[in-house]
Amino acid sequence: MKPAAFAAAGAALLLFFILSAGEQPVVLSYSDFWLLAESGQVESVTLSDGEYWHSILTDGTAIRTPNPRAVDGKERLLALDIAVKERESALPGWALGLIAVGAFILFSQAKGKGALGLKKYAAVQADERAPDITFQDVAASGETLQSLRDLAAFLKEPKRFADYGARAPKGVLLYGPPGTAKTLLAKALAGEAKAPFFAMSGADFVQVYVGVGASRVRELFRKARKSGGGVIFIDEIDAIGKKRDSGNDEREQTLNALLTEMSGFSESDGIIVLAATNRLDTLDPALLREGRFDRRIEVGLPDCGQRLQILKVHARKKPLHENISLESWAGQTALFSGAQLEALLNEAAIRAARRGSGPILESDLESAFCGVTVGEESPRLMTDAEKRVTAWHEAGHALITHCMLPDARLTRVTIIPSSRGAAGYSMSVQPDRLLLSRKDLLAMICAALGGRAAEEMLLGRENVTTGAANDLKKAREIAAAMAKDYAMGETGDPDKDENAILADAMERASVCLKEHRETLEKLAKALLIKETLRENDLKEILTP
Ligand code: ADP
Numbered sequence: 001m002k003p004a005a006f007a008a009a010g011a012a013l014l015l016f017f018i019l020s021a022g023e024q025p026v027v028l029s030y031s032d033f034w035l036l037a038e039s040g041q042v043e044s045v046t047l048s049d050g051e052y053w054h055s056i057l058t059d060g061t062a063i064r065t066p067n068p069r070a071v072d073g074k075e076r077l078l079a080l081d082i083a084v085k086e087r088e089s090a091l092p093g094w095a096l097g098l099i100a101v102g103a104f105i106l107f108s109q110a111k112g113k114g115a116l117g118l119k120k121y122a123a124v125q126a127d128e129r130a131p132d133i134t135f136q137d138v139a140a141s142g143e144t145l146q147s148l149r150d151l152a153a154f155l156k157e158p159k160r161f162a163d164y165g166a167r168a169p170k171g172v173l174l175y176g177p178p179g180t181a182k183t184l185l186a187k188a189l190a191g192e193a194k195a196p197f198f199a200m201s202g203a204d205f206v207q208v209y210v211g212v213g214a215s216r217v218r219e220l221f222r223k224a225r226k227s228g229g230g231v232i233f234i235d236e237i238d239a240i241g242k243k244r245d246s247g248n249d250e251r252e253q254t255l256n257a258l259l260t261e262m263s264g265f266s267e268s269d270g271i272i273v274l275a276a277t278n279r280l281d282t283l284d285p286a287l288l289r290e291g292r293f294d295r296r297i298e299v300g301l302p303d304c305g306q307r308l309q310i311l312k313v314h315a316r317k318k319p320l321h322e323n324i325s326l327e328s329w330a331g332q333t334a335l336f337s338g339a340q341l342e343a344l345l346n347e348a349a350i351r352a353a354r355r356g357s358g359p360i361l362e363s364d365l366e367s368a369f370c371g372v373t374v375g376e377e378s379p380r381l382m383t384d385a386e387k388r389v390t391a392w393h394e395a396g397h398a399l400i401t402h403c404m405l406p407d408a409r410l411t412r413v414t415i416i417p418s419s420r421g422a423a424g425y426s427m428s429v430q431p432d433r434l435l436l437s438r439k440d441l442l443a444m445i446c447a448a449l450g451g452r453a454a455e456e457m458l459l460g461r462e463n464v465t466t467g468a469a470n471d472l473k474k475a476r477e478i479a480a481a482m483a484k485d486y487a488m489g490e491t492g493d494p495d496k497d498e499n500a501i502l503a504d505a506m507e508r509a510s511v512c513l514k515e516h517r518e519t520l521e522k523l524a525k526a527l528l529i530k531e532t533l534r535e536n537d538l539k540e541i542l543t544p
């Protein structure tokens with residue numbers, strides 16, 4: 001893992017520890033999955049290179065299917081009109097593990113319209129009129145906006161630039177994770193320049209029949225020329241422009257058609273091609289050459305300041321209660337993409353609208369936040385014993401996070417079960433980091449093991465529960481990375497080192513809890529009474 005991987009994720013690490021009663025979504029066999037898919041009961045699928053595909057059924061149930069790692073899966077899903085999302089990560093596996101609960105649930109929340117980056121283009125989407133979106137509607141860095149303003153100036157008056165012999169920009173590649181405004185920026189560019197907008201997804205170009213994709217490319221450019229120029233947007237360009245592998249004739253032809261068209265239009269045509277991708281490294285170098293996509297704009301996950309900007313953009317037309325602090329929400333939403341921030345405000349607005357009177361309240365945002373992260377709070381009954389063990393378990397995570405990860409902000413701990421099967425969770429946000437030390441990693445393992453350690457303290461070894469399964473998996477992943485990838489063990493034998501690190505962390509976690517037993521009990525009791533502890537409640541108990 002390169003340290004840059006952290007930067008590439010652009011992200012703070014968001015730690016979730018979930019005591020999950022129902023555990024992971026149920027596993028459905030591959031053949032049963034297709035039966036459901038074919039009968040229209042699958043809403044969306046998240047493909048990944050992990051062990052499972054994760055899907056959401058039309059009734060909202062989450063399921064997992066063993067990953068066949070077959071190449072035609074996506075094609076078949078798209079043909080059935082099922083929204084497909086791909087999860088590829090610049091983060092190392094175990095770091096992904098840390099955010100997986102959040103990420104998975106966030107991505108699969110999408111219902112219908114492309115709120116979270118799930119998009120479908122049936123055919124060329126052409127807007128003869130310019131979109132009514134402008135740069136006002138996008139929160140982007142000054143640098144990004146300046147590049148786009150330059151492009152807009154060119155689109156407005158291509159001739160002026162041609163008269164001066166200025167070489168026209170042709171292709172601009174926007175790259176970054178899903179939901180980071182790549183589409184929105186392309187649209188805003190067209191809107192700003194009052195130029196028509198033509199959009200298509202790379203996946204739609206690459207068809208079963210050889211030649212179809214190439215003719216679609218030509219059609220796209222023909223349309224743009226006919227209407228006197230505009231913005232052509234190609235989403236998921238990697239579907240066409242993957243580094244050439246042996247013998248995919250259709251993709252090869254489509255790519256060649258695109259390259260030909262791009263060198264074919266002239267300075268005065270007033271066409272700019274924007275393309276979007278999650279990953280630059282897999283693109284065919286031919287696409288990146290001079291005169292093609294030779295300008296690149298990186299869009300990363302927003303940092304805290306940008307999150308605030310994005311929230312402000314989307315709060316503009318929403319009646320928010322004056323008590324709501326968007327600054328504080330920007331602080332609590334590390335790792336959210338712009339699309340997820342938009343979804344958060346939208347969900348809150350829906351809750352307020354259901355109530356039918358008064359503005360959007362802080363409690364609407366809180367409930368929406370749970371909805372987008374760990375699932376709706378669900379009134380499933382827990383026995384008193386279950387509540388008690390959950391309270392101790394979550395208090396254990398919280399206390400150790402507080403003691404051993406002093407930079408992390410504990411934002412919320414709850415024992416309210418969620419619709420996705422979690423009995424409770426604790427959430428903490430760590431500041432952006434480029435490098436992690438051995439001490440940091442060990443502390444992360446301790447925090448993950450804190451739930452189990454607290455259970456053991458309360459109930460004795462005999463009675464610890466299955467609720468810690470996720471935590472243990474995460475802890476093991478980090479320990480394995482420490483032992484193997486970072487040579488942070490004692491003996492150099494990865495298996496031995498991994499186990500030693502885990503045993504050491506478990507011991508440290510137990511010692512820490514015993515040392516602060518009073519605070520642990522206070523936390524657990526407060527959880528049993530209040531069920532959810534927010535940042536301020538937690539501060540009060542932890543730093544008296
Ligand atoms: P991408 O193309 O990168 O997957 P989109 O442009 O489709 O992402 O973003 C989806 C939606 O998320 C947008 O329509 C917008 O509502 C919201 N959004 C994402 N990023 C931003 C941003 N920087 N500013 C304002 N809204 C944003």
Ligand code: ZN
Pocket residue numbers: 017018019393397451452467468471
């Ligand atoms: Zn846990």
